[in-house]
Amino acid sequence: MYKFPKDSKLNDPKFIFGVATASYQIEGATGVDERCTSIWDTFCATPGMVYKQHNGDVACNHYNLYEQDVELIASLNVDAYRLSIAWPRIIKEDGSVNQKGLDFYDRLITALERKNITVMATLYHWDLPQYLEDKGGWLNRETSVKFAEYADVVSQYFGNRISFYVTLNEPWCSAYHGYRYGIHAPGIADESSGFLACHNLLLAHGMAMPLLRQNADQSQHGIVLNFTPNYPVDESSIDAAKFADDEHSHWFIKPIMEGNYPDSVYQHFIDHMPKIESNDMAIISEKIDFLGVNFYSRSMVTDGRQGKVSDTILKKLERAEIRILESDDVIEGETKAEQLQKLMNQKESHYLSVDLQDVERTHIGWEVHPEALLKLLTDLHQTYKLPPIYITENGAAVDDHVVNGVVDDEQRCRYYQNHLSMVHEAIKIGVDIRGYFAWSLMDNFEWAEGYKMRFGIVYVDYETQERTLKNSAIKFQEFLSARKAEQLQG
């Protein structure tokens, strides 16, 4: 089982342990109960965008197997479950509410309540209704208004039954991957679009906050951001690493905490900046009750003139290139050549990221570097006046196999132990961390990587939908059961 020093806050039952998932990644049942099409259904159906053109049509069939999955969650002895609600199940194209969609989450939340499991619900984990994308998606400010309306519907319906409302999951991914690099839905590769999507996403978050507070006055309301801290490869790259952090982390957290975007990035990309209306920054910086931090890895950067573009960035740009070449839609007034030219410019501006040799990596290629989590948490703590933090995602992709009923995911077990130890250290230093969610409860649809990457602590056989606890899950189970037993003994 996982182990921490005796006096560790992690041993205190007040520290919340949970597991996390997201709607499109596990639910399946995309065509039932009047669910609308989402941008991920469309993206998956576009050749070349997702590994082997996998999609979320069946996924883990959680929509039908949710009762069994709640039993599974409870069997892990966790305190909480972070799920996401699918917008396309809740609001129909004509703007009316789909009761059948609300009913599904009602059944799920009721099952969790029976097991005394605290609910954290993310309102937007990337599955935008396609009918909104057809009107410009996150490039259209109206989508932010629509998001607030949807958040209002959900929070009016569930109120305080959801203890933690998360407006958005990783707006970085939605905006940059979806509209800037073109490797996630809706697959747009355009610098200005990336920044515009980002602004509208943050606005959506800010617009929803007062409604959530009003409808669920006992609940906590916040946002989940992803952080991949940038490290300089050498002394001459310190400024480059700082810039990369500004572009990828502070661009999202600073407007929320302080009401303005980092100036360095604003000036660098001045030709691509969206129009910011007078009240926007006040809306975006609405007070949050907690910050969700997703952490997986770090990134190494060089000042660009010395290094070569990393494989990951190259892969992203190649996909975007294919998308432009194969697509029939012409962005208004822009030829394909012009779009490709923009992409080349991006290559220059991303002439920053390098792959280190001889370091441990997970199956998806991400470096394992737990110390970066401690550094991130202490840096954020020193830079901002933060509300309580929850680690809302952390985990590892491993090439898992069931052998004689056992999944020996040694690397993932080590990953969890070492990252949790960093959380312990951060708390000791004074960072106010209240909980930790493992990504993920079970293997699921890993976006552009399809079902190839397994992040679960529970193995899913996609043929039979059988779930098998991996050793990493058993270690959670044992640790949490020991923690409970100790609590009972006082």
Ligand code: FCB
């Ligand atoms: C995060 C996403 C989550 C999952 C993990 C591996 O960026 O929030 O859905 O895909 O990465």
